[in-house]
Amino acid sequence: MRLVCSLTSDYDVIVAGAGVAGCMAAIEASKQGVRIGLFEEHPQVGVPSHCSGVVSLSGLKLLGMTSNQAFDQRLIRGARFFPPTGSPIEITRPEPVALIINRMKFDQYLAKNAINNGVELHTKSRITKFEKTSDQEIQVTIQNQGVVGAKVLIDASGAGSRLPTQAGLKPPDWSQILPGLQYELIGTDRQDDLVNLYFGSKRAPGFFAWSIPTGDHSVRAGLATSKGNVRTLLDQLVKERWPKSKIDATKSGSVLVSGPVDRCWSPGFIFAGDAAGQVKQTTGGGIVIGGYCGMLAGKAAASAVKNPRRADQFLETYDHEWREKFSSDLKKMxxxxxxxxxxxxxxxxxxxxxxxxxxxxxxxxxxxxxxxxxxxxxxxxxxxxxxxxxxxxxxxxxxxx
Structure with missing residues (x-):
């Protein structure tokens, strides 16, 4: 993966965060022939990964993608739901409906596509500040590296971003973030092609636990909770369901359940993905919704650059378009x-x-x-x-x- 090691010149559009929303924004903007800088705070794209890695095939299609060996792990036909006690219920179809992905490889696949489209990727580059210096210019500060100019900044840096506040916008309610923990288990009993979800106060108070088959004898098991110790609860679940398994990897993270923000743009600035609360409140998942919103954001930013007199109109249109697509569903969730x-x-x-x-x-x-x-x-x-x-x-x- 080709990386840019230093700040050499200004960009038309700068994207903060090389996750799904950020990469999709960069790819879409690059299609319109504008110069894009994609800035990722971590040394490696996709690391650390905090995602369970379940994406519906219909959602993948919405992003213009299909199953790919670069990131595939397993096809899924449905889900099994476990009540606190009693027998589970199943929602299944004869054909696959979802794909289990390796999220690190998925993000890296998108980043490579962005680079192939002319996007310049900077890793170990955290955007800490930006300010508007004129009607058509902003200055973006990169931690320990300096300042670079742009016409539009897209914030896709994830939950907890402080950039929207600098733009005078209200971020999601960060107090509505649940702590989560996930294990990659190996040596489990044989797995079928269903995702398992576990409910109840003794398993995951205020949310749920999950197990996702990643192979014939491997599982991605995790949970988030509003009460109790996540590690204690997850260890209990592992002991109950997969007592002979071994933990191959541990990933901690958080689940945002606050819902989307009221406004996603200001002059020279838009935000998308987790940073904007564009996630499912029922699960905290945001690959599809965040990715598609990233595409809309990239298109709007590039249009604003190419039509400076109507720049604000294009950025505001992004806010209307993504809500028209997802607002009803998000409200119901x-x-x-x-x-x-x-x-x-x-x-x-x-x-x-x-x-x-x-x-x-x-x-x-x-x-x-x-x-x-x-x-x-x-x-x-x-x-x-x-x-x-x-x-x-x-x-x-x-x-x-």
């Missing part, structure tokens, strides 16, 4: 999260059997990356209406616990 993750174990144990008669309908519309339709169908179902008083009571109790 936010409602689903607020209702579901406050439920007691007793209510969850009643809810899962109530869902079994609906599995056929759910399977017809289920999509791992676009869950709004399923959530709408569940909320409108009369068979679940009898649980509404319990759900309401559980959510009220969760506010004070």
């Amino acid at each position: 936010g409602i689903g999260r607020r209702l579901f993750f406050g439920l007691s174990d007793a209510t969850l144990d009643k809810l899962f059997p109530a869902l079994e008669p609906l599995l056929g309908e759910i399977t017809d519309v289920a999509d791992m990356d676009f869950q709004g339709t399923v959530i709408t169908k569940l909320l409108a179902n009369r068979k679940l209406a009898s649980l509404i008083p319990r759900i309401a009571a559980d959510n009220i109790r969760s506010l004070f616990s």
